[in-house]
Amino acid sequence: MQRDFDKPTMVKIEKVIEETPTVRTLVFSDDVLSAVLPGQFAMVWIPGVNELPMSVMVYLEKGRAAFTIRKRGVASTSLYEVKVGEYIGVRGPYGNSFAIRQGNLLLVGGGTGLVPLMRLLTFLKKNDNVTVLIGSNTKKEVFFEKMANQILANNKHQVIVTTEDGSYGTAGVVTDVMEKLIFEKKFDAVYTCGPEKMMYKVVQLASSKKIFVQASLERMMKCGIGICGSCCIKEELVCHDGTVFDGKYLLSNKEFGYTHRNKSGIIENY
Amino acid sequence: MKPDIYTQVGSIRLERPTMLASGILGISLDVFARLYQAGAGALVTKSLSKEPWEGYVNPTVIGVEAGYLNAVGLSNPGAPYFAKMISSNKTIPIIVSLVGSVEEDFTFMIKQFEDAKILGYELNLSCPHVEKVGLEVGDDPELVKKIVKSVKSKSKVPVIAKVGLGSSDYLDTVQAACEAGIDAITAINTLRAMAIDVETARPILSNKIGGLSGPAIKPIAVRCVYEISSKFNIPIIGCGGISDWKDAIEFIFAGSSAVQIGSVIGEKWIGVFSEINDGISKYMEKKRFSKISEMVGIAKRF
Incomplete structure (x- = not known):
């Protein structure tokens, strides 16, 4: 079909x-x-x-x-x-999907990058202890905080919101909060989706503590089915091989966090 | 002994007869390396133009009955950028596809690739959905003759013409290319087609009309290869809806020395190259063929 x-x-x-x-x-x-x-x-x-x-x-x-x-x-x-x-x-x-681990889980999302993470929450087990970091620039742009709490109602969990202008939650960026968290507590897996610079930092931080980490990437897409090639990041096709990649692989991919291709296929800096 | 599946397309030798068709996955050297590892005998690039082209707005590719419909609009980073990108290539058999309107477009682009390690060029005379290039050039045999002549005079590597079915007789285009000294013919490109959404009455592709590829066009492509092979003494690369080894053998029997693989990748992914190569090899063993050339065009004897 x-x-x-x-x-x-x-x-x-x-x-x-x-x-x-x-x-x-x-x-x-x-x-x-x-x-x-x-x-x-x-x-x-x-x-x-x-x-x-x-x-x-x-x-x-x-x-x-x-x-x-x-x-x-x-x-x-x-x-x-x-x-x-x-x-x-x-x-x-x-595309593929996040590999669902169990235990202490940390989800780090920015903006509409929270979408796959909200879905991921619905796949987690009751015994998982889940921390969700929601990054936003300002209070009125915060969304999905309620939904995250609602989905995780039966789990041990916390939802932490950061705003860059300090108008709500913790002032600053999600990766600063994450840095503190991973030093205080042991996590079994980290999942992230959002702006690529943010994901790059998340992957680096998790990897520095040897935590399993996955990120869901975005690239210029045309066909979505692995034939046009527009969404390639080095040898990988984000639409077919991704959108989810292991952090371990991503850190070896020199385009991750730095460059993407435009509509004509020319590599541009982030 | 296991048969060797190398093939010879004129003076181009390919270790394996399955090539990546132009337009598919062809904008990154890293992806080429991966496809070569996966079993492709050669990689044809996306068609390159003098300047970068963004292509059309989405939807550019959709699935239809027995194939895909696309009007990507020849998006590509442009020949100079691309030449720079593949300048580090040493081992990957790349064929550079070029698209343009006049001789000068092509000769300008060939200059960019003078120092690149490539197997040859494939001139896109058949893209059916972009104005003033592709099929609009292919439909004008006199222009084809001029372009092929000037490209041949400048190129140090073999030059292939990719033809399709347009508004004039494609065999006239083949003839013009042959007279101008072309080294091989790729047949065919996608066929002009469209799809309309019944909920909104809108054509789905942003360009409205696109090119149909996949199993739907295979019998047409087989017929074209057979006709070219019957009429001209020119090496042919078959292209159009090849999805498994049987399809590949069918094209070879019709007169192809090699085949190009495209749409099926959307369904089977890149393992399809080795799947087809292995299938051809097993078939040859069973039928006691020792090389591909023994099979090329043998359907013509009936």
């Missing part, structure tokens, strides 16, 4: 959630995408505008899934502006 699978399936937006003044979550019904693994993504077609790779957001109701989007460029803004009752196309899921 691979071929039907790669053609957009139209889904109707059933609910729009305002997360922050710039971030919305679009909820729809789709059995396939409601059941994806954490880290997997879909190619999302905004008819007449563009198609974007989007990590599939969890929605805590059977058969439903969501996309959480921040308005930025033309394409993301048009997706952000999709209204209840309108259709978008989805194909996928594509």
